[in-house]
Amino acid sequence: QVQLVESGGGLVQAGDSLRLSCRASGRSFSMSPMGWFRQALGKEREFVAAISWNGGSTDYADSVKGRFTLSRDNAKNTVYLQMNSLKSEDTAVYYCAAGQTFGRIWPASYSYWGQGTQVTVSS
Secondary structure, eight states: EEEEEEOOEEEEEEOOOOOEEEEEEEGGGGGOEEEEEEETTTTTOOOHHHHHHHHEEEEOOOOTTTEEEEEEEGGGEEEEEOOOOOOOOOOOEEEEESSSTOOSSSGGGGGEOOOOOEEEEEE
């Protein structure tokens, strides 16, 4: 079992930065590949980024590549999503998730989810 809690969302202007955190509890966090997804109002949940269990591999959606950076600190049971050069189209609820296999882009591939944190980017 893994419990996930996101934080760090807020209202920012286009071009600003935010860092989202996802703190996990549960014995298996350090062995779990993690992912971030987002869901804008009226749209389906979409893949943002993924990180392997040891942080050695990352993957990003084309829409955020070069602007977002995903990292993890297993000693703190926390995953971080650094978001730079934010755009209005990044506005969404952001969710972290724990899965079994690194790099999966489909929500159904992840077993555990946080409650989400709202990111709003004004233009």
